[in-house]
Amino acid sequence: MLRVTVEQGSRITFTDPVANTGFAVAFQRTLRIPDDGKDYPLPPGLRSFPVRRVLAYRDRVPATWVKTSGVFLPMYQREAMWIKFTARSWRPNAAKVAAGKINAVSGKPWDQTLHTPDRTGREETQDYLTCPPQPWLDGFNTGSGSVRQFVAMPLGMGYTVEGQVTGKEVHGGVQLIVYEPKPGRFPEPRRCRSAGAEDSEDNFDDDDLDDNDDDFDDNDDLETAYDPLEELSSTRGPRSAGKPKARSMGLAGGGKIVQKIYPDPYGIETWDESNYGRVFVHIVNSEMWREITGEDLPPTPVSAHTYTQHGFPWFKLYDEHQNDLPPSTILSGVKPVAAMDALNGFVGSDDDESLNVPPAQLHGVRHPNEVPDGDW
Numbered sequence: 001m002l003r004v005t006v007e008q009g010s011r012i013t014f015t016d017p018v019a020n021t022g023f024a025v026a027f028q029r030t031l032r033i034p035d036d037g038k039d040y041p042l043p044p045g046l047r048s049f050p051v052r053r054v055l056a057y058r059d060r061v062p063a064t065w066v067k068t069s070g071v072f073l074p075m076y077q078r079e080a081m082w083i084k085f086t087a088r089s090w091r092p093n094a095a096k097v098a099a100g101k102i103n104a105v106s107g108k109p110w111d112q113t114l115h116t117p118d119r120t121g122r123e124e125t126q127d128y129l130t131c132p133p134q135p136w137l138d139g140f141n142t143g144s145g146s147v148r149q150f151v152a153m154p155l156g157m158g159y160t161v162e163g164q165v166t167g168k169e170v171h172g173g174v175q176l177i178v179y180e181p182k183p184g185r186f187p188e189p190r191r192c193r194s195a196g197a198e199d200s201e202d203n204f205d206d207d208d209l210d211d212n213d214d215d216f217d218d219n220d221d222l223e224t225a226y227d228p229l230e231e232l233s234s235t236r237g238p239r240s241a242g243k244p245k246a247r248s249m250g251l252a253g254g255g256k257i258v259q260k261i262y263p264d265p266y267g268i269e270t271w272d273e274s275n276y277g278r279v280f281v282h283i284v285n286s287e288m289w290r291e292i293t294g295e296d297l298p299p300t301p302v303s304a305h306t307y308t309q310h311g312f313p314w315f316k317l318y319d320e321h322q323n324d325l326p327p328s329t330i331l332s333g334v335k336p337v338a339a340m341d342a343l344n345g346f347v348g349s350d351d352d353e354s355l356n357v358p359p360a361q362l363h364g365v366r367h368p369n370e371v372p373d374g375d376w
Contacts, residue, residue, distance in 0.1 A: 100162025
């Protein structure tokens, strides 16, 4: 079994103590994309959400959380997120992501078995991610070459994917399970050394996920420094009045983002389904976060319109060489937040107004597996 820990107060790490390898997940604050039918480029990461262990606050969290254990993080109602994966370039992992126990790739109920068409013989899509090459996930698998953004909504209103697929909103949050490859599939490469350098037998350290993982360093380009945005956040209008205050939250679908979900390049037989780590990620609103931790949340992110007006960057991943999984028919039928607002007679917010991203603000990001040309 993989050891699951919270590192640096914002990153969940899955470590194999025998193989001395690790995999990390971080939840990135980001802009909420307008839900206007357009496909938008990748929004930035505005720092990671703070993450806390449930059992560290066992006297303050709901009793049911103590049973599920896991971690929790805070989100404002209608705030968006994306999930960043960090793995060693030479030793990939398989991972399943669910929201309210609904698989974010297939739309099917949560289970701990990896599925592909080859294994079942049925018309079924791959229901997991492989990292690398998958560097992040911004939303639900609802379109060809696009996803619907993860947007936080209160349980009990029927907006979440869980509520629309199952007719109930019981679980909320995000569920993660990470699998190691079978022993011997990806042997550790020999360490290179310069002339005169001493041999090193460093043990795995959480920092190695960044320092030794050259293939994924470029993903940090999407993480825009939050400090210049704090001043701008005061320009964001107040949230809709009259909405019930959320406590536990789930994820609904938002606007569409250009993003592929890659087929497994290694094959399902690569993965050791008996060697895994899993975690339940509870999502709470700002009020509940303060009650449990005594901590305040950072200011809400600026709107996508304000962000763009101030010339900040959006991103495009150059991954034309990668294939894309087919969209989930289940998830494609789920109504996004804007459609649910219209169904319930709620007036849309300014965030739903259409937006044009100037080409000059669209920054290219190399795919982790790309080999760029140099200066010869």
